[in-house]
Amino acid sequence: MRAERVFGLVWLAVSAAMAWVALDLKAPISYEPVGPRAVPLLYAGLMAACALTLVLRPHAVAFHWPHGKVVHHIVVSAGLLLGYAFAFEWLGFPLATALLALLLGRVFGGSWRTCASGGVAMGIVLYLFFDRLLDVVLPLGLLQPLFGG
Amino acid sequence: MTPTLPLRASVIGGLLLALGAAGAVAAPEKPECIAPAKPGGGFDITCKLAQSGLQESKLIGAPMRVTYMPGGIGAVAYNAIVAQRPADPNALVAFSSGSLLNLAIGKFGQYTASDVRWVASVGTDYGVIAVRADSPLKTLKDLVAALQKDPASVAFGAGGTVGSQDWMKTALVARLAGVNHQGMRYVAFEGGGEAFTALLGGHVQVYSGDVGELAPQIEAGKVHVLAVLADERLPGRLGTLPTAKEQGFELSWPIVRGFYVGPKVSDADYQWWVQTFDKLTADPGFAKLREQRELQPFTKSGAALDAYVKEAVARYAALAREFDLVK
C-alpha cells in the first residue's frame, strides 16, 4: 500500500476523533452567531476531505522507509529526546544535558571520549549561560542540594 | 508538620514564632517570584513590585528572581506548586482576583483554595466601565437606560473571555439594568490593549477593564469613564472619576493582587514571608512603588488574607452559578 494511502487512513481517524470531541463544545452562555464549535468542525471536515483524497488518489512519493541501522538510530534518538524531556526537571538541566550529549552524540558517531567531555562541558556551560547570564531559570534537579536553596 | 488545616496551623505557628523562635528563621536563600503569565502583564507587575520593594527595603538578602509560568490565569502555576514543589520555601507565586475567580469556577483542575498557603496581598486595582470621549453615554445611568431600552444596542469590548472578570463586570451592569445578561452583546479581545483600540476605533461602544491600565488614556482625554467599580473614590489624580456607588448602583469590583506559597511550606518559613510582607507594606517607600504601578492599597496577610480569599472564592462561585457559568 502506498504511504500516502496509509497516512490518509490514519488522518481520517484523527479528523473523526477531532470532530467527535468538537461536537461536545458548547458555550454555557453564547452571544455569538458562530460559537466555539463551528470552526473546529469545519477544520475537521476539510481535513477529512483532504485525507480522503490521499486515500483515493495516492501519488507515489519518493518515500523510503529507512531500514536497518537507520531505523534503530531514529528510534533510539526519539527515545533519548523523550527521556531528556522527562529527565529535564528530575535530573536537572546540567545532568540531563550531559547525559543527552553523551548518548545522542554516540548515535551521531562521536567517540566515547569526545561525547563524554563535550557532554560535561555542555551541561555546565549551557546552564551557566542560560540560567546565570540570560536569566532563564533552569531546574537543577538532583544537583539542587549541592548548590543550596 | 503537614498543615491539613492551614489556617489554624498558621495561627499556632505564628504564635510559636512570636514566642521566641522568630530570630531563628533565616530568609530563603534563593527567593523566586513566579508570575503565572507571560512577561508584561499584571502578574509580572505584582512580582516586580515585590521584587523592587523587598530589595529597596533590604528585607531579603538575596535578590528575588522573577520567573514566568503562564497558563489559565494561574492554573498551571497552581498545579505545579501544589503537585511538584509543595514544600519549596523559595517559591512565591503571584495571584489576582482573576485567579480566584477561575479557582471558583473549577478551572484550576482538582484543587481548591485550601490547597495553598495565602501569604499577603500587596494592592488592588478596580474595575472600570468606560466609553470613547465623544460617546453619547455620559453616566452609568445612561448606559443602564440604553441597555433597558435594547440590550443589544450596546457592544461591550473587553480583554477577557466570557466568564472572566471583565465579563463579570458587564454581566453585573446588565443585572443592574434588570436585563438578562444573555441578551447583551459582548466581544472578547486578546487583552485589554486590543479591546481598547477597538473602542477608540468605534468598533465597540463600551469598554470593561481595570482602571490602572486605563489611567494614561484617561489623562490623555481619549476616554470618558462612566464608573469606577470601587466603594469610594480613588485617592490622588484618579479622584475625579465617579464611582458606581455614588451614582446609586451597588457595583464594586476590586482586583486584588498578592502571593501564596506551597501547601507544605513549613510554618516557620510561611510566617517569615507573612512578617516580611507585613514590614514591607508598612514601609512608606513601598507605598510609592505601589502607586507607580497604578495600584491602590489593599493590605491583608496571613490568616486575614486566607479568610478573605475563601470568602471571595465563595462569592465568585455564587455569582458564577447565578450567571449560569457553572451548573
Next chain:
Amino acid sequence: MDTLNYLLQGFGVAFTPLNLALAFAGAFIGTIVGLLPGLGPINGVAILMPIAFAMGLPPESALILLAAVYMGCEYGGRISSILINVPGDAGAIMTAIDGYPMARKGLAGVALSISAWSSFVGGVVATIGLVLFAPLLANWALAFGPAEYFALMVFAIACLGGMVSDRPVKTLLAVLIGLSLACVGVDSNSGVYRFTFNDVHLADGVQFIVVVIGFFSISEILLMLEESSIGQSIIKTTGRKLFNRQEMKETNPSTLASSIGGFFIGVLPGAGATISSAIAYMVTKRVYDKDGSFGKGDIRGVSAPEAANNASATGSFVPMLCLGVPGSGTTTVMMGALALYNITPGPMLFQNQPEIVWGLIASLFVGNVVLLVLNIPLVGFFAKMLTVPNATLVPGIAAASAVGVYSVHATTFDLVLSVAFGVLGYLLRKLQFPMSSLILGFALGDMIEQNLRRALSLSNGEVGILWHSPVSLTLWIGAVAMLVGPPLLRRLRRGRAALAVG
C-alpha cells in the same frame, strides 16, 4: 521644523561614547538572544534592564539600550532559520524556506549577509516611516476592527495560495493541521476550553515555540540520522561570506517593497511580523518565481521576508507611541521597562516628552547601523558553527531547543509535547508535507477564527460586515487579485508571445 530639531537632538544624545557603547552591547546581546529559539527581546530586556538600573543610566541611555536589544533580536531570529532550519521567532519562519537551502548549498554566508542587509533596509525604511507618519498612522491602526483583520487574514491566506507545491492537497492539509492545533486551549470569545482534555497545561493552548521546536528542530534531528553525513558536519564548505553586487541588485526592488509593506502591517496591533513576512515572501515569489527557484535557495526568498519582518517590528512602535497600546508581545515588555523610568507611552508622550520619542527614533537609526556593522563580520563566525561535528552540534541544538521550550511555561509537559510533535513532524516531512504551511496555519489560526467571530458578533450575525468598510473591501479585492492575477497574467503573456511569433 520642530521635528528635525528634535531628531537632531536625539542623534546628539545617541552619539555620545557611552551611548554608542551601549548600542553595541545591546545589539550584540540582542543578536545572540534572538538567534536562540524561544528566547527573544523579553529575555534580552530582562537581562539588561537591571544592569541599566544598577548603572544608574539616564532614561535616554536606557532607551537606546532597549532599542538596540529589540532590533538585535529581530536580526538574530534569522540566523538559526538559515543555519539549522529552526526559526528563532515567528517572523523568521519564511526565512527558513529559502535560507536553509542556501546554507546547504554552501551559501550560508551569503544568506546571512544579505539578510542582515535587508533587515537593515527594512529597519531604516520603517524608522523613516515612523518619523514622517507616526501620528497619522495611529488612525490607520484604529480603522482595523475585527472585520478588517479578518479580511487581512483572508488576503494573507490568498497569498499562501502561491505556496501550493506539486500536491495542493498536502499544502492544504498541512495548513489545516496548523489551524486545528491553534484551536486548542481556551477559546478567547466564549471561554470554553477546547481540546484540552481537562489538562491545565493546555489551558492556554499549544505554545508557538513548542510547535516550532517539534516540527522543525526535533524532526530535523531525526531526519539528519538518515543522511550519510552521520559523524560529519552538515555542510563542509561555507563558501564566500558576502553577497555580491549582482545579488544585491537582484534583491533591491523586493527588499524595498517588502520594507514598506511590512511597516504598514506592523503598525496594526497584533498583526505584526508573522503576517508581514509571510505576505512579503509570497508576493515576492509570485512576482519573481519564473523558474521554480523559490524554496530551493532563492536569495530574494531570504531578503524579502527579513526586510518585512524588521520593518514591521519597527512599525509596531506606532501603536505603542501614539495610542499607548502595545503592538506586539515585545512592545508590551518595552512598555513595562519604560514604565520603570516613569515614561508612559501613549497619546500624551509626543506632547509632554518629545525628547523621549525622538530619542527613541534616533536610537532606532543608530541601532540599525550598529547592527549592520556588527552582523557582517559575525557572518563568518556564525557560518563556522556549521563546521562543528554533528556529534556535538546536534545535542547542542537539542539542549538549546529544550531551553527555549522550557523558558515559556517551565513544565515538563511542553517538552514532552514538542518531542511528540517532532515524531509527527518527521513522518509528515517524510511524506513531503510543507512544514512552513503548517506553522503559518498555526500562527494565523487564532486570529482568523477569533476575528471572524468577533466581527459577526458585532454585526449580530449579519455577514455583510466582513466587506462593508473600504479597508476590508480593498483587502478582499487584493485577495482575489492574488488568486486570479498570476495565472491570468501568465496566460496573457503566453498569448502575446504567441501573437508575436504568429
